[in-house]
Amino acid sequence: MRLWFILVLLALASPAVTKDLREPRLTIAKGGSGHPQVALTFDACSGGVDERILKTLVDNRIPATLFVTRRWLVRNGPTVKLLAAHPDLFEIENHGSNHVPAVVGDKPVFGIKPAGTLANVRAEVEGGASAITADFGVQAGWYRDATARYSSDALDLIKSMGFRIGGYSLSGDYGATVPAAKAERIIGNARDGDVIIAHINQPGRASGAGVARGVLALKAKGYAFRRLDEVDTKEDDRR
Template identity: 55%
Template sequence: MLRLILALLVSVAVAAPAFAGKDGLMEPKLALSGRQSGAPRVALTFDACMGAADQRILATLVDNAIPATIFVTARWLKHNAATVAVLRAHPDLFQIENHGAMHVPAVDKPVSIYGIPAAGSPEAVMAEVRGGGDAIMALGLPAPHWFRGATAKYSTSSIAEIRSLGYTVAGFSLNGDEGSLLGARMAAHRIASARDGDVIIAHINQPTHAAGEGVVQGILALKARGFTFLRLDDAAETGSNATVN
């Protein structure tokens, strides 16, 4: 009975909407759905915002044949051709999706989020989304259909604007590295503590940060626990705030 109650509480927590904060913005939730039996599953998602690439994480994914969804910006693509070549060489592992053109928060009002000025208008939101998608397709990669904006925060109206361009908005249920600002031990603990159905967000563009080491440790701990790793296109999802379906 206790196990059933806990399971129900987990399902309610996953399905609950992301309520707007004081700034009126939301951080949507996303989780995998549909498992009836078998190994627990998680989806690893990584943001490649700008700067370089964390080869510790990339090598771990390749060496262990662990699939992941990588959200890239046009800015990051310009400076990481060698890493993009690795991603392209493993289409069975890596799903490349849209993180925007310039890593500008996809919010249609003039606010600052974590010190980053938002797009500020519907037109600017659409330019950020289109620019990211165009950069991916310019490299001959498959057209993206998932979008995650910088900071992963949105207004209700900006979610609708992104959806009108044909994208599904990628939230998450577990923040693995807090923007790559966590120490290695904490990042490892967070990811290793994932539950079945979690969509994990972490960053693959900070090779000098300690968090990357922890991300690797956490991933390998999940593998040792028998978890199955899925890309976002490999399973059905449940999302809050009209971001999915």
């Protein structure tokens, strides 16, 4: 009885913002049993570039959608030039200016301080978009914030700004934290229509090697790879 009472008190004490967070789901049209397909999406939050993943994509002509932050673009000039040289492979989309969760309130999300206000959410989105236009000469159409969690009011704002929300259906590396073997297994077992999220900015972590191997495993199975800008998608913001 006492344990139950303590659990109730803890639940009541939880900040309201944690109950309101959304983790949007996104899938693409299925290719069917004979032509399965997935969308590879990679976050470039900060730091460097995982050449194990990037080289796999370029060498095997595998298209992908990259969600990049302004601060990552600033720090990785040579890679930006490489991406710009392969517009047929890489779709560049908005991951914000400084990798800030689109959450109104002051509760950290996975240890990251949120935007806090709608004005700050807008600034984060606009800063990322302008950086992409400056470096690539294109306008981003999708937005994915830091942590891929949002408060409902922030989601509404971002959509009103003309962006679609870059959700996902399969986490391939859990923020580049899992061992290589697990990342390889997760991605290698993706299903037809999955939108896979992984990270291309953590060259020092083991998971990147597994991500690359998992992608090649899908290729060997006959999977096709689609960018978000070239395939029908299904979005669900309710989860």
